[in-house]
Amino acid sequence: MILPEAPGVKTFCFKTTDDSWFKYFPGQFITIELPTPGEKLLRTYTLSSSPSRPLSIAITVKAQRGSLGSQWMLDHVQVGDRFRAYGPGGLFTFHNHPAEKYLFISAGSGITPMMSMTRWLYDDGAHTDITFVHAARRPSDIIFRAELERMAQRLPDLHISFVIEEDDPYVAWTGYRGRLSQLMLPLMAPDYLEREIFCCGPAPFMQEVRDILHSVGFDMEHYHEENFLAPVLAESEREEPDDVIPDEDSRAAVIFAASGVEAACRETDTVLAVAKAAGLNIPSACQFGVCGTCKVRKLSGEVHMVHNGGISDDDIASGHILACCSNPIGRVEVDV
Template structure:
C-alpha cells in the first residue's frame, strides 16, 4: 500500500509542475463565469486556455492588462479564490462610481472572453508570519484577499483559531455573506462577525464603524492574534489606529490596500542633474526634475509592472544597484526589502546617477 502511494506521488508531482501557470509575463486567460455577489459586486472566474493550474499564495493579486476605448490600462485586483483550488482563479470586483476599469469589467466582460493578466504578485499572504490565532479584518471589497486566506485554511480543515470581522454599509452589501455563515457553521474554530455602518431595523448585528471597544467586544483576545487587514484607505487608517490603541504589536500586523482617496503630493527633493541606467536592458535616461524611475522607464521603453502608482501595492518594486533616490512610499515595501536595496519605481526620484537591475 505504501509503495503504491509513493509511486503515485512521485508520478503526480512532476505532472503538477508541468501544468503550473507561468506568471512571469502577461498571458491570456479565459473568462468562464460571472457571479453576481451583491448589486454592485461581481466575481469573475478565469481558467487557462491551455489547461494550466494556477500556483499562488492566498492574499496575492493579479494585474489586469486591458484596452478600454483604445487606451492601455492596468489595474490590480486581489485574488478571491484559494490556491487549494488551482484549476481556476477568481477576482471579485466592486463597481466604483466613475471607476474606468471596474465599470468596464461589470458592463463588458462575459463568459467566453479572453483578457490578459500578469501574476499573481504581492507579499500580503499567510506565508510570512508565524501565527497560532488569526484575525481577518476587512472593509467592503477589501474582503477579497482575506477571503482567499479563509477559504484556503478551511479547505485544509485547519484547526487554528480564526476570527473574521468584516465591515459593510448594509447587510445587502456583505460580500460572500452566505459562504461566511456556512463556514462559521461548519467549522467550530471559525467565528465570523459582520458590522454594518448604516442603521437598519432588520439588522441584528453590530452597527457603526469599527473602534477599539467594538473590536475588543467581538474579539476579546485580540492582542494574542496575528492580524491581516484589507480595505479602503479610510478603513485601513481607522483599523490601524484601533489596533495601536489596543496594543497590537506591529510584528503581528499585515495590511493590503490598493489606491486611496488621493495621490501623495511630491516635491522635487533636488535640482541636481539625475540619470537612470537600466543595466540588464542596456539603456539610460537623463531625467528632468521631479521625474520618477517609472517615468524614466517609460521614456526608455523599459517595461515595469505598475498598479496603484501611489507607493502602496509594491507592484513596481525594483532592485537598486547604485545611487540614491528620494522615495515617498505609502508602505509598499517591507523594512527588509528597503534594507536590501529595493525601491518603488512609481514614487522614487533619482538623486544623481542611479542604476537599476532591470
C-alpha cells in the same frame, strides 16, 4: 464564470487555456491587463479564490465612483473573454505569519484577501481559530455573506461579525451598527490582543483600526495590512527619513539606455513619471510600490526607492528598481 456578489461587485473566475493548475498563497494578488478602448490598463486584484482549489482563480472587483478599469470590467467582461495576467505577488498572507488564532478585519472590497485565507483554512480542515470582522455600508453590500455564514455553520472556530453603517429598507438587521470602535472590537473578539491581525480596507478604516490597537498597546509586530491604494500614514507613524532625501531643487537625469533617450528631471520626479513624459511606456499598475509591475533594471547611478513590498531583496541586490517609487539622485541609467 462571472458572479454578481453585491451591488457594484462581481467575481470573475479564470482558467488557463490548457487547464494547468494555479499556484499561489492565499492573500496574494495578480495584475491583469484590461483592453479598454484607447489604452491597455493594468490593474491589480487580490485572488479571492483559494489555492486549495487550483483549477481556477477568481478576483472580486468593486468599482469606486470615477473608476476606469474596474468599472470597465464590471460593464464589459463576458464569459469566454481572454486576459493576460502577471503574478502572483504580495506578502499579505498568513503563510508568512503562522499563528494559532487569527483576527481578519476588512471593509468593502478589502474582504478579498480575508476570503481567500478563510477558504484555504476551511479546506485545510485544521480547525484554525478565526475571528472574521467585516464592515460594510449596508447588509446588502456584504460580499460573500452567505458563503461565510455557511462556513461558520461547519467550522466551530470560525466566528463572524458584521458591522454596518445603514440598514437596508424593510430588512431586519440584528448585527452591529455604526463604525468599528474600541468598544465593539472586544465584543467581537474578546481575546483580540492575542491574535495575529490582518486588516484590509479603505485608508481611513485601516487608520481607525491602527488607532484602536495603538491605544490598547497591541504589539504591532502582529498586525499586518494591505493597501489597495497608496497608503496614508499619520504623522506619528511615518518612518524617519533615511540618509538620501530627494531635493525638489536638485537637477537629475534618467538615461533610458535601450531607447536611446536621456531626459532631464528633478530628484523628486519618479523614474516612471520621467519615462511617461519622455513618451516611453514602462508598464505600471498600483503606482505605489506594491504590485511589482514597473520593475526595471538599473544600469548605473543611484535612486531613492520607497516601496511597499513589491520588490524582493534579491531583485534589489541584482540592481532592479520599481520605477513608480524610485527618484533619481543625479544621473541614473535604466534598461528601458
